[in-house]
Amino acid sequence: MTLKLHSKRNQLIVILTALLAGSLLLIGAKKLQAPQAEEMLLTLNGQEATAAEFNWHLQMNRALIVDYFKQTYNADYSKDFWSAYYSGENPMQKWINTAQTQLLTKRMELQLAQEAGVVTDISFEGFLKEMERENNRRSQAAANKEVVYGPLHLEAQAYFSYYMSNLEEATIEAMRSNGSIVISDEQVKLEYAANLIAKYSLPGTIRLEWATLPFGPETEYKDQQKALERMEKLHAIATATAATDSSGTGFQDQAKEFGVNVGEVKITSASRRTAALENPKVLLTAEQLAPGEISSLFAENGAIHLLYCLSADDAAVQPLDHVKDAIALNLAQQKYRSIVDEKLSEAVVEWNYPMAEGLANQTIQ
Structure with a gap:
């Protein structure tokens, strides 16, 4: 009787062991088959900047980089241009770093605008939709015989400057209203006195x-x-x-x-x-x-x-009363730029350079 019970217990242990091993193998197989999370290119304070957005900035700066090396080193464009070095400077590295700096600055300005209540959607898709909306507005205005300032269709570089300029203006106004930026009368007077001849x-x-x-x-x-x-x-x-x-x-x-x-x-x-x-x-x-x-x-x-x-x-x-508002605005703009720089210096940035380099190489193919 005792031996029989022992034998049954051994059989049960064997069965349970086999089931557990099978479960572990199944879990392991599922882990291997599960798709990996998409690799991120860049994040700023936890907010992701997509590869598509970075590539957009690469495209905007490509001609500028080529022109910089032509003007600085008289370097002609060729198949070896991006891998060459000119007095220690490499076009590929400068191109990637320029696009990254521009993207980080834009992302920080968008975050500040969002915090100030100027915009709600700061995604790249939202940015592209705004560009499409603005170009449609210009086309419709022209069709209605209304005055359109600037070109009827804004290309990427032109729209980027237009959008970021308007964003900065609105953010500064909001930050002055909520007290994030304060320009005193004394600051205005000191600026006026210091640059009376040169500026005013x-x-x-x-x-x-x-x-x-x-x-x-x-x-x-x-x-x-x-x-x-x-x-x-x-x-x-x-x-x-x-x-x-x-x-x-x-x-x-x-x-x-x-x-x-x-x-x-x-x-x-x-x-x-x-x-x-x-x-x-x-x-x-x-x-x-x-x-x-x-x-x-x-x-x-x-x-x-x-x-x-x-x-x-x-x-x-010019009398102080004629220029004080312009001086206050100029000082507020300077303060805003210093806030952006300070926030960037304190920001948590995760940057995948190899991925960025791969995107750049795909762009020049």
Whole structure:
């Protein structure tokens, strides 16, 4: 009886052992068959930045990196460009690091905007939807004959700048409202006093006699050198007589003798922006002239130019009341940038460089 019971107990142990082993094998098999979690490229304070978002920033910066190495090292683009080194700098590494820095900064600014209540959806998909919505709005506005500022369709780089600029502006406004950014009247006064001349003065009016001689296929002087030689003769005579003539009349007469067009112009604080866009060399040269002084010859916009300064007024200081709001906004923008930098320095960042390098290599294939 005892032996029989023992035998049955042994059989039961064997059966239980077999069942347990089978269960463990089944669990192990299930673990092996279970899909692995998708590998993450980058996280900022626990929020993931997707590979698609990083690749978007790679695409935006590709041409900029190529141009940087061309301008800095005169490096031409070739099949070996991304793997080459120029004075210790590698295009692939710089490209990846630039895209990463841009992405991290954007992610931090989005997090701050979300905390300030400016946006709710800070996903990359939400960002792309906003771009599509803005471009649709512009197209519809154009179709309705409404004014559209800027291009009718914003490309990636243009929209990124547009979106982040508007986001920064809205976030700063919200942070000033909730007290996260505070700019005191004393700070404004100190900034005003420290940069009174450099920043808060309106340039004085400059009166000029402006002589121009066009050159090119549709002008009398087909060759630039011929036009330059003509203007050199005018420059020599005008310089010799400038000391005794402050009216500009002599300069006008001399220019007419050489068949050179000359006219009096005024550059004011209001017209400076237009001048900087249309004739930047003329503006820069005019600002360096003293009354009665003649400029050197220079070429711009298909013409040789010569300037004679009739008068130059002193800069006019703007009253504090006229600029205090602009100063406060500028100081708030500086504070915002410092907050972004500080938050980034304290952030928890997880970064998968090999994965980023793989994405970059796929992009250039």
